[in-house]
Amino acid sequence: MAGRNHLYIPGPTNVPNEILNAMHIPMEDHRSPVFPKLLTPLLQDLKKIFKTETGQAFVFPATGTAGWEIALTNTLNPGDKVLIYRFGQFSHLWAEMGKRLGFDVEIHQETWGKGIPLDKLEARLKEDTGHEIKAVLATHNETATGVTSDIGGV
Structure with a gap:
């Protein structure tokens, strides 16, 4: 309308x-x-x-992005390694926020229009034998591209 x-x-x-x-x-x-x-x-x-x-x-009377920031600052510390699969605008914003908060951000660029590649995520986490990755920042619903990721699979 x-x-x-x-x-x-x-x-x-x-x-x-x-x-x-x-x-x-x-x-x-x-x-x-x-x-x-x-x-x-x-x-x-x-x-x-x-x-x-x-x-x-x-x-919490604020935007979803403010909710992300609260979650990150209350569970992680500057220098912590976080893993992000970037495949749209909101996953891009996760990466940018992680950088601003001082995290060691490992970004895997994926084709926009597809969700988190679970096979690649699983392989990367298996490679992390030293458990350096403290968090996987995942976008469930990427409204910019209309993609929903399998968060249960993550």
Whole structure:
């Protein structure tokens, strides 16, 4: 539809009018006494989704890229070796973020339009007998090319 904004999480995704109309209500102030009554059940449901009884679910109000940065800075250290198969815009961004955070980034350039090559990944990890690779940074859904990688296989 011309003149209509689309949702990009991932996307573009058309949001049905019924959903748009249901969202057309005033926001609740996050400091209001009503807000905890709205948020607490959602956090409990997140624990169910992520299958944890002891973990603490929280909502992080930022972009997915900010979520990546939080995950990386809280699990890795500068100088750690990370492995990235670059095959689209978001996998390229993983590589760039890894460099900016000071990781030893090993990039394998792949043809855009294909997902993570599991056979190459397996071979590379088998080569790493010294366990130098601390993380494999993988893009599940590469929206720039419309490719979904087999994260379970990774």
